[in-house]
Amino acid sequence: MTIPAHVQVLLKRLREKFTPEKLREQMAACDAPFRTLRPVRDATEKSVLRYWERLIGPASHIDRDLIADTASLAAAKSYSGNIENYIGTVKVPVGVIGPLRVNGINAARDYHIPLATTEAALVASYGRGAYAATKAGGISTAVLYEGVIRTPAFTFDNILSAGLFVEWVVTNIKALRSAAESTTQHGKLSSVEPVIDNNVVFLICRYTTGDASGQNMVTIATHALCEKIVADCTVPIDRWYIEGNFSGDKKASALGLMTGRGRKVSASVILPAAIIEKTLGTTTQEMLAYGRIADLGAKLSGQMGAQAHYANGLAALYIATGQDAACVAESAIGFTRMEARGDDLFCSVTMPNILVGTVGGGTGLASQSAGLNILGLKGTGNGAALAEVTAALCLCGEISIVAAIAAGDFTRAHQSLARLR
Incomplete structure (x- = not known):
């Protein structure tokens, strides 16, 4: 077997820089004590400066003045709805x-x-x-x-139960739509498309979201839909998850390419x-x-x-x-x-x-x-x-x-x- 040239180059660099013993010691699990940052949701000027006290280091005062400038400190509260553990803003040209x-x-x-x-x-x-x-x-x-999607997943004992579940969903779609749309003024559930993989069912829940991008909107609406299913469904459900990694949320996918998401x-x-x-x-x-x-x-x-x-x-x-x-x-x-x-x-x-x-x-x-x-x-x-x-x-x-x-x-x-x- 031939070792690719780029692998040989990498191994050569590692040998020149480390011994196996040193690497083993460096990469071993470490149980040294640490002090985690105290989470802050509702930021204030005081909480921002408290964080910067923890971040103190070389040039930190310069960094603080650039990131936590006067305007960023004054607007701390207004940013709280969009970020946690706020320490300031980054300026992008x-x-x-x-x-x-x-x-x-x-x-x-x-x-x-x-x-x-x-x-x-x-x-x-x-x-x-x-x-x-x-x-x-x-x-x-x-x-x-137009159609932002969320794809909850449901697991069952066997494929028969999965099929009966899909039949129940189709029969009760009106009640499920009502549950989903009760969470939003602007979101509308346009379709629910089941996909079966043996004992696992994905529900492709498609929404129109008005003038919002709608990511949070469809998550909350779908959660309400799933809770309605769990409360009323006559088919025993093993487990369910709000997102089965089927929707293509924040990743390129064939589903998104063919049917769209957004x-x-x-x-x-x-x-x-x-x-x-x-x-x-x-x-x-x-x-x-x-x-x-x-x-x-x-x-x-x-x-x-x-x-x-x-x-x-x-x-x-x-x-x-x-x-x-x-x-x-x-x-x-x-x-x-x-x-x-x-x-x-x-x-x-x-x-x-x-x-x-x-x-x-x-x-x-x-x-x-x-x-x-x-x-x-x-x-x-x-x-x-x-x-x-x-x-x-x-x-x-x-x-x-x-x-x-x-x-x-x-x-x-x-x-x-x-x-x-």
């Missing part, structure tokens, strides 16, 4: 692009979009894509589907050849040639869908507008298409898992509210529009990166805007 013209079912005007990131070149790249798309007349968008949005634009040449510095045929290679690479590597870098734009927008940044893991899947339309280029993205909201969660914090206000999408009635803008933003990123790599400008742009800036 925010850039803005636009206007990006969106001609959508729910979003239909020009938007300036805030993007929070520490990655130089990202804002410039998305801004270039937005300029090209707007010059071409704007991006058409549509929400195709809002499914499609966005498209036709870029005239002249705009591609003048604005993007390449041609329709060069972009298509690279697009074929990128699509092949996605297939060969087993990518969930086929796209270049949705996560870049999603993370920056989610942080700037108070979304749950961890949802980028599931939102960043979908399909990018580029096709010739004569001399012009049709570009589209279809994204099944966009999880955004304009109310609730982090959207109520001051800086994040400001980000939504820049978009003009703060508050009730704007959730679907924000989802369409999000897809349009990701399309801008796809256009820009494909053009940059096709033209041979990708490395140069990162050198000039990042490393050598």
